[in-house]
Amino acid sequence: MNPAHxxxxxxxxxxxxxxxxxxxxxRNNLPLRVVLPRLEPFxxxxxxxxxxxxxxxxxxxxxxxxxGAPPGAETREELLxxxxxxxxxxxxxxxxFPIGIVIPYDEIEPVRLxxxxxxxxxxYRILDVWHEHKACKAxxxxxxxxxxxxxxxxxxxxxxxxxxxxxxxxxLSRALRLPALLVPLRDGFAQSLYGVMNEVAxxxxxxxxxxxxxxxxx
Numbered sequence: 001m002n003p004a005h006x007x008x009x010x011x012x013x014x015x016x017x018x019x020x021x022x023x024x025x026x027r028n029n030l031p032l033r034v035v036l037p038r039l040e041p042f043x044x045x046x047x048x049x050x051x052x053x054x055x056x057x058x059x060x061x062x063x064x065x066x067x068g069a070p071p072g073a074e075t076r077e078e079l080l081x082x083x084x085x086x087x088x089x090x091x092x093x094x095x096x097f098p099i100g101i102v103i104p105y106d107e108i109e110p111v112r113l114x115x116x117x118x119x120x121x122x123x124y125r126i127l128d129v130w131h132e133h134k135a136c137k138a139x140x141x142x143x144x145x146x147x148x149x150x151x152x153x154x155x156x157x158x159x160x161x162x163x164x165x166x167x168x169x170x171x172l173s174r175a176l177r178l179p180a181l182l183v184p185l186r187d188g189f190a191q192s193l194y195g196v197m198n199e200v201a202x203x204x205x206x207x208x209x210x211x212x213x214x215x216x217x218x
Contacts, residue, residue, distance in 0.1 A: 003130040004062035006141055007123065011058065012051045014208065018162055019047040021200045026193070042101075046172065049090045050165055053083045057116060061123040065131055070124050079116050080109065107171045115164035122157055125149075145212050155209040162201035170194040 023043060057079055064071040087103055130144035149157060173190035 002062075003127055003141075003144070004058055007126065007130075008055050008058045010141060011054050014158075014204070015047050015051055015054070015165075018165075018197075018200060018204055019043060021204065022193075022197050025196050025200060043169075045090060045093055046169060049086055052086045053079075053116075054119060056082050056086075057119045058123050061120060061127055064124060065127045071120050076113065076116050076120065079120075080113060083112060083116075101172065101175055104171055104175045108168050111164055111167045111171070115161060115168070118157070118160060118164065122148075122161075142212050151209060151213045154212065155205050158208055159201055159205040162204065163198060166194055166197035166201060169197060 023040060060075055060079060061071060064075070084105075091101065091103070126144055126148045129148045130141075145154060148154075170190050170193060173193055
């Protein structure tokens with residue numbers, strides 16, 4: 001597995017763990033249990049959508065590394081456009097769900113662009129180090145991460161990426177079309193979901209940093 005594939009696989013695992021921990025926390029919140037059964041499939045598909053978008057970023061950065069130049073502003077715009085194609089496939093899959101959704105791009109695009117930019121910079125930094133040190137085996141991932149970021153900066157990076165994902169998810173949640181009886185709960189659920197996702201993001205960032213920077217691990 002080459003560095004880009006290894007990084008994409010690791011990113012997918014992070015987002016899936018993030019989604020599972022978020023859902024588990026929501027199940028323990030009594031007021032949110034009323035809405036969660038209808039939204040749980042949406043949340044699962046939403047994380048799959050995010051994995052696809054991140055994979056596009058990682059693949060594009062890998063191409064830039066091969067070319068020996070960091071991706072420019074045009075790459076960010078191309079990735080934003082490509083993300084809308086993934087959105088369309090996502091909407092096609094939720095059409096039979098007991099919810100509807102119209103993606104509020106005016107609210108989401110600035111958040112999405114910040115996340116794309118953050119991920120582009122971080123991925124180029126990590127893959128550039130990885131290639132430079134010829135650490136092309138999957139078990140060398142920690143060494144590449146450690147060489148790319150000081151511990152505190154890495155923890156902040158992970159939290160920022162997850163927080164931006166939470167911001168976009170909150171905007172999507174506010175745009176859900178729910179049955180009439182549940183509409184009054186929607187905004188409260190969206191805000192509570194954001195709060196839970198932020199809490200989970202912080203704990204996950206700490207856990208991941210502890211794993212990556214554990215003494216004696218490389």
